[in-house]
Amino acid sequence: MKPFIQFLPKDFHFDFISFRMWPISFSCILVVISMISLATQGLTYGIDFAGGILMEARAKNELNIGQMREDLNNLGIGEVAISSFGDSGKDVTIRVGEQVGDETATNKAVTKIKEKLGDSFDIRKTEVVGPKVGSELVINGALAIALGIIGIAVYVWFRFEWQFALGACLSICHDVITTIGFFSLFKLQFDLNIVAAVLTIAGFSINDTVVVYDRVRDTLRKYKKLSLADVLNLSLNKVLSRTILTTATATLSVIALVTVGGEVLRTFSIAMLWGMFVGVYSTIYIALPVLVYFELRRDDLSNTQAPAVTQAPEYERQPG
Amino acid sequence: MLQYSASKVALVVAVTLMGIIFAAPNLFSKATLADLPTWAKSWFKPMQLGLDLQGGSYLLLEVDLNAVYKEQINNIEESVRASLREPRIGFRNLRAADDGVYVSITDAEQFKTARDLIAKANPDSKIESLDENRLRIYVDDKARRDREIAALSQSIEIVRRRVDEFGTSDPSIQRQGRDRIIVELPGVSDPERIKALIGQTAKLNFHLIEPGVNALTDARSMPAGVMMLPGTKDDPNMYPVRRRVEVSGERLVDAQATFQEGRPVVTFRFDTAGGRRFGAVTAANVNNRLAIVLDNKVISAPNIKSPITGGNGYIEGGFSVQGAQDLALLLRAGALPAPLLVLEERTVGPGLGEDSIRDGTLASVVGAALVIIFMVLAYFTFGIFAVVALVANIILLFAILSITGSVLTLPGIAGIVLALGMAVDANVLIYERMREEWQTGRSLLSSLTSGFNQAFMTIADSNITAFIAGVLLFFLGAGPVRGFAVTHIVGLITSMFSAVMITRMLVWFWFRYSNRKSLPI
Numbered sequence: 001m002k003p004f005i006q007f008l009p010k011d012f013h014f015d016f017i018s019f020r021m022w023p024i025s026f027s028c029i030l031v032v033i034s035m036i037s038l039a040t041q042g043l044t045y046g047i048d049f050a051g052g053i054l055m056e057a058r059a060k061n062e063l064n065i066g067q068m069r070e071d072l073n074n075l076g077i078g079e080v081a082i083s084s085f086g087d088s089g090k091d092v093t094i095r096v097g098e099q100v101g102d103e104t105a106t107n108k109a110v111t112k113i114k115e116k117l118g119d120s121f122d123i124r125k126t127e128v129v130g131p132k133v134g135s136e137l138v139i140n141g142a143l144a145i146a147l148g149i150i151g152i153a154v155y156v157w158f159r160f161e162w163q164f165a166l167g168a169c170l171s172i173c174h175d176v177i178t179t180i181g182f183f184s185l186f187k188l189q190f191d192l193n194i195v196a197a198v199l200t201i202a203g204f205s206i207n208d209t210v211v212v213y214d215r216v217r218d219t220l221r222k223y224k225k226l227s228l229a230d231v232l233n234l235s236l237n238k239v240l241s242r243t244i245l246t247t248a249t250a251t252l253s254v255i256a257l258v259t260v261g262g263e264v265l266r267t268f269s270i271a272m273l274w275g276m277f278v279g280v281y282s283t284i285y286i287a288l289p290v291l292v293y294f295e296l297r298r299d300d301l302s303n304t305q306a307p308a309v310t311q312a313p314e315y316e317r318q319p320g
Numbered sequence: 321m322l323q324y325s326a327s328k329v330a331l332v333v334a335v336t337l338m339g340i341i342f343a344a345p346n347l348f349s350k351a352t353l354a355d356l357p358t359w360a361k362s363w364f365k366p367m368q369l370g371l372d373l374q375g376g377s378y379l380l381l382e383v384d385l386n387a388v389y390k391e392q393i394n395n396i397e398e399s400v401r402a403s404l405r406e407p408r409i410g411f412r413n414l415r416a417a418d419d420g421v422y423v424s425i426t427d428a429e430q431f432k433t434a435r436d437l438i439a440k441a442n443p444d445s446k447i448e449s450l451d452e453n454r455l456r457i458y459v460d461d462k463a464r465r466d467r468e469i470a471a472l473s474q475s476i477e478i479v480r481r482r483v484d485e486f487g488t489s490d491p492s493i494q495r496q497g498r499d500r501i502i503v504e505l506p507g508v509s510d511p512e513r514i515k516a517l518i519g520q521t522a523k524l525n526f527h528l529i530e531p532g533v534n535a536l537t538d539a540r541s542m543p544a545g546v547m548m549l550p551g552t553k554d555d556p557n558m559y560p561v562r563r564r565v566e567v568s569g570e571r572l573v574d575a576q577a578t579f580q581e582g583r584p585v586v587t588f589r590f591d592t593a594g595g596r597r598f599g600a601v602t603a604a605n606v607n608n609r610l611a612i613v614l615d616n617k618v619i620s621a622p623n624i625k626s627p628i629t630g631g632n633g634y635i636e637g638g639f640s641v642q643g644a645q646d647l648a649l650l651l652r653a654g655a656l657p658a659p660l661l662v663l664e665e666r667t668v669g670p671g672l673g674e675d676s677i678r679d680g681t682l683a684s685v686v687g688a689a690l691v692i693i694f695m696v697l698a699y700f701t702f703g704i705f706a707v708v709a710l711v712a713n714i715i716l717l718f719a720i721l722s723i724t725g726s727v728l729t730l731p732g733i734a735g736i737v738l739a740l741g742m743a744v745d746a747n748v749l750i751y752e753r754m755r756e757e758w759q760t761g762r763s764l765l766s767s768l769t770s771g772f773n774q775a776f777m778t779i780a781d782s783n784i785t786a787f788i789a790g791v792l793l794f795f796l797g798a799g800p801v802r803g804f805a806v807t808h809i810v811g812l813i814t815s816m817f818s819a820v821m822i823t824r825m826l827v828w829f830w831f832r833y834s835n836r837k838s839l840p841i
Contacts, residue, residue, distance in 0.1 A: 003700040005751075005841055048798075056672065103382075103661045107519075110665075111512060123510075124672040128665040133380065137798060144796035151788040159781055192801045193731060199793045200738065200808065203786035207742075210785055211749065214778040242752040245698060246745040249691045253741030256687030257734055262679030264372075265734050272738070 008244065012237045016284055017229045017292065023285040027174060034181020043184050046191030047127050049141070051134035053096040053110055056125040057117060063090050071116055077109040086263060091124075103130040141195040145176060148199050152206050156213070164213050167290035168206055171282040175205045178278060179271060193268040201275030204250065208243065209283045215239050216291070220298055228296060232288050243280055251276045322769040324828045332821050336712050342719035367721050370729035371666070372800050373680075375673035376506040380664035381479070381518065383499045387658040388471045389464060396421045396442055396457050398563075403441040409434050420458030428453055468499070471657040476501055479660070481653035482517050500663070509669040513646075521615050521659050522650035524569030526598070529609035529621055533560035549611070551618050554638065559618045561611045566601045567594055575651035577644035580634060584644035587634040588651060595631025603627035612637070614647075666799065680733035687737040688714070695744055699751060699841050705826040706747040706819075713743050713811075713818040720810050729803030739811025745782070746819030749775040751841055758839040767839060768831060772824055779820065783812050 047054040065082060072080040072094065081095040094113065099105035106128055114123065129137075149172050157165035179198055183190045215235040223231065254276060257269040345353055346366045356364060371378050397416040400423055404411050410426035411434070425434045431453055438457060439447050447457050459467070476495055483491045483503065492504040503518070505511060530546045542548075545563045571594025576587050590598055602610070602624050611621045612635050619637040639647065668676075692710065696703040717736065721728060754771030762770070787809060794805035830836075 003698055003703065003841055005698045005755075058671070103663055104519075107515065107662055107665075114510075114512065122669065122671060124669040126665060126667040128662070130661075130663040132382075133664045140796040140798065144792045147796070148789045148792045151792065152785050155785055155788060192798060193804075196731060196793055196797060196801045196804045199789045200804075203789035203808075204742070206785040206789075207745070207782040210782045211778050214781060218774075238756065239752070241755075242745075242748050245748045245752075246742075249694055249744050249748075250738070250741035252690040252694060253687035253737050256683045256690060257737050260679060260686055261683035261734065261737070262676060262730075264676060264730055265679075265683075268731070268734060 005241070005245070008241045012240050013233075014237065015233055016236050017232050017288065020285060020289050023281070024289060027178075027282075027285060030178050030181070031174060034177050034184065037181055037184040041184060041187070043180070043190040044187045045138075046189040046194075047095070047129050048191040049134055049138045051098045051129045051131045053094070053106060053113070054125070054127040055094040055110075055113065055123060057092055057094065057121040057123050058088075059090040059092070060120055060122060063092065065092065068092070072113060075109075075112045075116060077112060080113075098131055098134075103132075106130060137192065141192065144195060145198055145202070148202055149173060149176065152202065156206070156210065160213055160217065161296065163291050163294045163296040164217075166294060167287040168209050168213070170290055171209055171286035172202045172205055174282050174286050175201055175275065175278045179274060182274060183271070188267055188270075191267075193265070194271055197268045197271035197275065200272065201279060204275055205279030205282055208246075208279050209287045211242065212236060212239055212283050212288065216288075220296075224298070228292060232291065236284060236288065243283075247276055247280050322765060322772065322824070322828050322831065324825050329825060332825050335817070336715070336822070339712065339716040339719040342723045343715045345722060346718055363723070365722060365725070367718065367728045368725060369673075369677075370727045370732065370800055370803055371504060371506060372668050372730050373673050373677050373728065374506055375509055375668050375670035376504065377508040377511040377514075377665065377667040378799070379503040379505070379511065379515065379518070379662055380496070381501040381503060381660045382663050383472055383475050383501070383657075384659045384661060385468050385471065385499050388468060389459070391658070392459055392464070392467055393417075393421060396445055396459075399441045400438055400457060403437045404434060407433070407437065409437075420456045422450075423455050423457075425453045425455070472499060472501075474657045475660065478654050478656050479503060479518055482649065483514065485649045485653055486514055486517065488514075501660070507670075509667060511665065511667055515662055515665070517646060517650065518660055519662065520650060521656045522569075522653075523615055523655040524572070524651060525565045525613045526567040526601070527561045527564065527611045527613055528566060528601070528605060529611050530560040530562055531608060549613060549616055549618050552614075552637065555618070557618075559611055559621055561613065561618065566610075567598045569651065569655055571595075571597070572651055575648040577639075577641070577648040578634075580636065583636065584639045584641045585634045585636045586639070586644050586648045586651065587632065590631040590633075592631070595629075598631065598633070599627055599629040603629075676730045680730055684733060684737050684740070688740050691740055691744060695747070701830065702747075702751055702827070702841050705823050705830070706744050706751075708826060709747060709818040709822040710740065710743055712822050713814050714740070716814040716818065717807070717811055720814065721807065726806050726810075727803055728807070729800035731800045732803030732807045735804040735807030735811065739807065739815065742786075743811065743815035743819060746775070746779045746815060747823055749778055750819070750823065754839060755841055764837060764839060765831065768827055772820070772827075776820065779816065783816055787812050 063084065065084060069080070069082050072082065077099060078097050082092055084092045096109060096113070099109050110126060110128055117123065149169060152172060153165045153169040156168040176198055179201055180190070182188070183194060212235060215238055216232060219226070219231045219235045219238075223234075226234065251273070254269055254272045257265055258273060261269055342364070345364045348366070353361070353364070353366065393416045397414065400414060400421055404423075409430045412424050412426060414423045415421070425431045431449075435447060435449065435455060438455065442457060444463050445457050445459050447455060450456055472495060476493055479501060480491075480493045483493065483505070488505050488508055490506050492502075494502045496502050505514065508514065530543060533542065533546060542560075546560050547563055548558045549561045551557045551559065567590070571590045572588050573591050574589045577584060578587055579585065589595075606624050606626060609621045609623050612619045619635060622636070635647070688710075692707050695706045695710075699706065714736075717739065720726075750771050753775045754767050757767040757770045757774075758764070790805050790809040790812065794802055794809065797805055
């Protein structure tokens with residue numbers, strides 16, 4: 001028996017960089033679709049951003065959604081959306097939009113619903129978000145994402161060169177836009193948890209990008225004669241087994257969240273699952289090609305004191 | 321060098337042991353921990369569960385600061401009227417506007433006297449002469465802000481008293497920003513009654529009813545200083561109430577709900593000054609009616625049959641038992657300086673909280689198991705080293721969360737699960753570097769050493785970038801999401817320690833004692 005890491009090919013030579021037109025076009029299309037979807041149908045805001053009332057109730061006896069719908073819609077608090085979820089067939093979510101008037105009106109509506117549901121339901125969760133808080137949360141969420149991207153780009157700029165910062169920035173933007181676009185397109189609920197997911201995806205994606213960039217810088221210094229495309233390919237292939245392993249372990253933990261993590265975290269986990277894929281993908285097809293298009297040169301590297309190895313990489317040499 | 325000095329080994333072991341000690345309280349029940357001596361309790365405490373896990377209610381309240389300002393202006397108006405009436409200085413056009421109180425003095429001769437009198441009565445406000453007979457009395461920005469700050473801290477105090485009277489365990493009441501209060505009530509799954517209690521200003525005042533005026537009296541023939549106030553919910557009457565406050569509710573020292581002839585009533589007791597004043601008012605107005613006004617609604621308007629001198633009294637307002645109890649509680653706790661609005665409410669019932677804990681724990685266990693199996697299969701011996709580092713990582717993570725008193729939320733658990741998956745990244749980076757170095761024909765020791773050295777900067781860079789995202793989330797996120805940011809950030813820090821320091825130590829021992837000559841991965 002051998003550890004299965006040894007079954008991964010040690011010298012992988014896939015020419016990722018030459019094969020870039022298709023993925024880049026695909027990404028452009030994805031970004032455009034996301035933008036169009038965001039512009040035309042926007043996001044399906046959850047309670048955090050839209051404001052209003054969200055309740056989760058579990059029926060003590062048989063659940064009659066039709067009756068419930070009729071009862072609650074007759075309360076005069078606007079349209080009440082009721083949907084069941086979970087496997088028990090007794091759980092429902094109740095959503096009511098923002099009430100006309102001030103915060104007091106919303107609180108009155110909650111009281112009305114509770115009175116109507118009475119003792120036949122166990123109310124498991126009540127969330128009430130007034131209009132003021134809702135718009136503040138939107139602003140803070142957007143700010144967190146924007147500042148996150150800027151902060152990461154500045155750090156990368158500080159540690160590498162501007163081309164790297166640009167590449168990192170574009171690749172995070174790609175991930176963020178497509179993730180948010182994904183939520184817009186499939187009308188999934190976008191709430192505070194998803195803002196957390198988006199920032200974590202950005203963090204994961206940049207983590208992967210930085211690992212590859214680190215290797216690119218290293219390789220550029222070591223192999224003075226190699227063309228940039230070759231340097232990128234070599235670097236990518238060298239870290240490929242790491243990428244596969246790390247993504248695998250991270251994905252395994254996300255899968256645990258998706259499958260047994262419960263209803264509350266479901267959309268968060270699904271977003272993270274998408275993030276696992278897109279983070280790695282964008283490193284290869286956004287972050288690296290940017291270096292090619294913006295013509296990164298060896299002279300750009302501020303510190304080139306690393307010992308130079310002029311010969312070509314020796315793939316063949318194996319330990320005896 | 322890969323070599324690990326004895327002092328370094330001691331450091332790693334010490335940190336890990338401390339982690340185990342501080343994480344340990346999470347394994348024991350609350351009852352066991354309660355038996356600890358006091359000094360130990362502040363050090364050995366389990367993680368705090370967020371309201372989304374233990375069940376409870378979170379309320380975000382806003383103090384209506386505009387009302388505070390309006391009251392400030394109205395008080396000035398009243399004091400202008402009072403200070404000019406006594407020396408019989410004629411005035412007209414007294415009105416309160418948004419930017420202050422305006423008044424015209426009829427006799428230009430008395431203008432200066434009037435101005436001095438008003439200034440004396442309102443030391444905190446500014447006064448300016450608009451022309452030879454008009455005055456504007458206003459509150460400058462500093463005085464307004466001072467009043468706002470005072471109103472907010474007073475509101476917090478009153479809310480705290482009301483919540484305490486209500487008898488919930490471990491409530492937390494904090495100020496947020498310029499005009500907000502966060503109230504957290506663990507274990508409260510139906511906050512309706514608390515919300516109703518908090519939402520009432522509960523300003524109680526005793527006024528006199530103007531005799532000979534009724535609801536049909538024309539507004540124009542209404543005597544000056546009289547206002548029409550509605551009755552409470554079940555009372556359709558309007559009451560002609562004199563504006564002047566005879567005795568204010570601030571003078572109350574106690575209030576209790578009891579029964580009088582089988583009906584719930586609220587008895588109250590004034591302080592000495594209040595009792596004397598109340599006695600004087602009732603003595604001078606026998607056979608007139610007294611109006612007991614709560615938040616601009618007349619609770620009751622009894623006839624004064626005889627002077628009430630003892631400083632005690634009772635209010636009978638057709639209360640239910642709970643209504644009487646609530647009123648008594650509100651009167652004891654005192655009035656809010658301004659109305660409070662509930663901006664946000666998040667309540668989780670105990671059932672959902674338990675489900676979330678169960679799901680979160682299950683996801684953590686499954687996630688950890690999957691990662692552990694994967695790492696062992698991938699690297700065998702070195703995989704076991706990574707697993708040991710991972711376990712140490714989890715212990716340290718729990719220890720830090722416990723000792724800093726961080727709040728664990730459901731998204732926080734998700735953060736831990738993700739941290740598990742990401743923590744082994746450092747190990748993978750190190751091992752893959754070792755493999756590469758080994759392939760270029762280096763010696764075993766040299767491969768091992770340079771694996772650690774070369775991977776270190778990469779690990780630092782990748783963790784710092786993820787750290788930036790986490791910190792922003794912490795500062796701009798709200799509620800449970802913050803819990804995610806916390807576990808995410810702490811997880812990054814502990815993984816740096818465990819993957820680099822602990823793995824390195826284990827690999828060094830392995831090299832030293834296993835006598836292997838080739839890299840096993």
